[in-house]
Amino acid sequence: MSDTSGTPTGRVVLGANQYGKAECRLVRITRDTPVHEIDDLTVTSQLRGDFTACHTDGDNAGVVPTDTQKNTVNAFARDGVGAPEDFLLRLARHFTEGFEQVSGGRWEAQRHAWQRIPVDGAPHDHAFVRSGTHTRTAMVLVEDGETHVLGGLRDCTVLKSTGSEFHGFPRDRYTTLAETDDRILATSITAWWRYGAADPDALDFDALHAAVTATILETFAQVHSLALQQTVFECGKAVLEAFDEVAELRISCPNKHHFSVDLEPFGLDNPGEVFYAADRPYGLIEASVEREGVTPPAAVWAAVPGFV
């Protein structure tokens, strides 16, 4: 254990820092016609730049208040929201171009899904029910003069009732796990992917997000799994092969164990039918899937929560 160090001077200094307003709960109704549209986002705005005086002396001359950041989120929504990635890009440009001391930042959104309530078989004009298979996420990171856009998803819980094996692993003194050639594979997918395009404004983020998500789900369904790691890698690989716009992808998957219940004491067999869904502990598989020759920008991925 040793420091990656120069010569310590004894001075205590400010290192990396950011600040902002987290989890602004923004709902935007588009009501130009009787058929309303709803945008439901949780938006976080975080600024980076020269804020040393605030930390060391309580000098707020450069500190754009977090309250102002929230107000800006609301005011910008007046013009419409659009794709979350586009909305975050607008915020990013506003803050980095409008304030000299703001050199970068991190803007993140979760988009909550709604569908129209069906009435007599037809979707209602202005009544909605929360739904969906996942939460869509987006992030814009500005660092060192570069703007990075990421799409993602979370809380996407999937399960395969067969087509999953796990065997051939090493056994040591502490190994008791039985090998299996048929188990339930269940997880809750969290994924982030970076759009590598030179011009983010040229991308149709809504269409891309839907297509990437569908690819991940289809791959999960179709891969005959020998390990959750394999499934995870194949999901990422399928995305990178299908979408030139995606530079790399990181994926984090808890292995939500479904243990076969031993029914023998009750005089019953259990041919893969009755399972106990455990809460904790759980396996946790995390991987980055990349394009050979493309180095993922470290600053970007350090800003992605909960990953390797």
Added chain:
Amino acid sequence: MSDTSGTPTGRVVLGANQYGKAECRLVRITRDTPVHEIDDLTVTSQLRGDFTACHTDGDNAGVVPTDTQKNTVNAFARDGVGAPEDFLLRLARHFTEGFEQVSGGRWEAQRHAWQRIPVDGAPHDHAFVRSGTHTRTAMVLVEDGETHVLGGLRDCTVLKSTGSEFHGFPRDRYTTLAETDDRILATSITAWWRYGAADPDALDFDALHAAVTATILETFAQVHSLALQQTVFECGKAVLEAFDEVAELRISCPNKHHFSVDLEPFGLDNPGEVFYAADRPYGLIEASVEREGVTPPAAVWAAVPGFV
């Protein structure tokens, strides 16, 4: 403040009590054909009866272990699950008929919804994604020799972007709320309804649950609301009018406030477009909707969590 009392003797005695195993996470795969089916339930079993000796003397001679109750849930699933209400009825009969000291109990289930992952436009045989607009709930209560069956739903978040007013309320010293003739109405519906049929085995609980739920959603969508109370009552009324099988219904709805954001300081108007979705505090509207002449059984509704 006074006691509803007879003559206190000074003796401390056991009153109402129940015990059991809560939140058994049961997943049951039906795999008779390559097209698998999934039942994903959280099941709670609670027994009532003569358990005084256990409480007063630690005498467990009559105490069916909660572990045994869990085992029974698992073992019964070997034969299939079916409608949650039917599964709970099987459990209720097993425990009340099989153990002399068990005179009643409370069995509850939440059913978690899955849909098949679409692959090339077709639903996959054995790959699923968690989805749905709500969690289906069910309860069977046996008390005083009667068996009661309830259906329900929770976590059903709905929103109307117009068609909701609130005005005409009394104003006192502490009233600052402005009247409005157009607001967002949003809530998360929790409802329980009691099936009043003489023979529960004659009911198609799956079909009834789907139809009741659809009625609640449609009514929420269609009622022009002058108060959340009105919407809540109309939802219950619509169910009772449409379904003879339903004896009464209780519904609990937080008013998930969406406050219009004042954009005037930024030189912008806000014609019902930008809202802040607040977390707490929230309005809370709870009501029982009943059939005149039918007294809801108090023991049943005392067993429903979180209601009036």
Added chain:
Amino acid sequence: MSDTSGTPTGRVVLGANQYGKAECRLVRITRDTPVHEIDDLTVTSQLRGDFTACHTDGDNAGVVPTDTQKNTVNAFARDGVGAPEDFLLRLARHFTEGFEQVSGGRWEAQRHAWQRIPVDGAPHDHAFVRSGTHTRTAMVLVEDGETHVLGGLRDCTVLKSTGSEFHGFPRDRYTTLAETDDRILATSITAWWRYGAADPDALDFDALHAAVTATILETFAQVHSLALQQTVFECGKAVLEAFDEVAELRISCPNKHHFSVDLEPFGLDNPGEVFYAADRPYGLIEASVEREGVTPPAAVWAAVPGFV
């Protein structure tokens, strides 16, 4: 399964109902001297009475807005908070005496605990850290012209590392549980007790709450447990025997299972030292402990969430 019924008329009517503002997050600083005091409460106010016209016709003439209820909570805090029970009594009187249509209601509070941050060994004047072993709860219920006051606690997690047995229970086809004469007993206590005094204003609720809580904790520690039911009953009994002011007590205790880990496969014994703390399922023990001859008022206990 049959209705407790008169003659159904086919009319759908409003049954029991209440409405109000839930979870007002109130923080009140008393700063008369440099040594500040903090009251941190989550307050819920729910009104009962004649609100039929609102439900059936959207007529809000009698509907004291939930926003007004929140404002009243805040305004009343200006005069100080005091014991949560006393604060709720003030609210209850205000609403039931001030509005003809309000015949009763339910007011509930959670009190969050803080302690002073120690600086150089001395408690700081105005800096606090959230702490404590439980959340204190309180409830006032006005129904049928009577005012009932309850105290309670929740999220009080306790554990005994020995002094707990469980054996002598019946065994059936589904029983696999081994008997044990030494196990970990762990639970999270939720308790509510009703103060039976004729004049609630004569009670020192702060002192009583502290003493009742201490009695519950001491009893949990001291009872050699043959079943969690026994521990639960003894806790209630100790309170009723020690405090004439308490009419009855209800207690709900999940059995937070700590399973001894089988270390034999690793060549190790495990003499009650290594445990796995499970999340779900869990046992759930609920009981009312009462005074012989005193009938607990049903309306009160129906208003207590999550109990038998």
Added chain:
Amino acid sequence: MSDTSGTPTGRVVLGANQYGKAECRLVRITRDTPVHEIDDLTVTSQLRGDFTACHTDGDNAGVVPTDTQKNTVNAFARDGVGAPEDFLLRLARHFTEGFEQVSGGRWEAQRHAWQRIPVDGAPHDHAFVRSGTHTRTAMVLVEDGETHVLGGLRDCTVLKSTGSEFHGFPRDRYTTLAETDDRILATSITAWWRYGAADPDALDFDALHAAVTATILETFAQVHSLALQQTVFECGKAVLEAFDEVAELRISCPNKHHFSVDLEPFGLDNPGEVFYAADRPYGLIEASVEREGVTPPAAVWAAVPGFV
């Protein structure tokens, strides 16, 4: 937006990855004497190394099962737990020294606090109640042949009822926030610090953790705050100045807004006494406090969740 790139080959490859068992709920009782001790930890073990074949081919020959990792956590607890940092170091050495393919990993623990239940004024031998002002955290990261040890805390909620100002910030079109020279400052501290010592086994982690935590709390209490950023920096600075063993510290603090309630509509003043504690949105202040000349190792801080 551009890639940090070499020459893309079109090959999709595995990047950074780790896997393991998360949130093992370990409770360890030391019962050598009648005065028991309790260690209550949530432990996560994640391995890094050469696991490419598993991801690309489902070849598990090198994949130490997550189940084995959990078993190892339990088995190691048989010998006692000690300081969480020391326990994690044992795990780290076991896995990196025992398996050729394991080159590194990340081990994390949360330690849950218990205190003895007082009975007749004396602490009980074997009855405990969950308590404490925070959750202690620990992490060991092995990467590139180096072993790093971090201590931390989370869920430490603190509040100052005065001694906090916020003014002098820039105002733009979107700024509505009023300046204040007296506000409530409240936050929930999450902090991580890296121990920079050459030999971690020489450190008394329990004593250090208690002392660092006390320093953070004392500094929070004593700094007259002109911005939460200033408080955050001073907390870190105080730790680095007091403890040579700490190389750097990162701290993340939500600004838990307490808004003064406007009581004027009710004819009341509000001299800093009645506040509404808001949930969302909240400010979020994150900073690294460092020693000049010491570069924090990027791989370590990338493994810390939820930070800049």
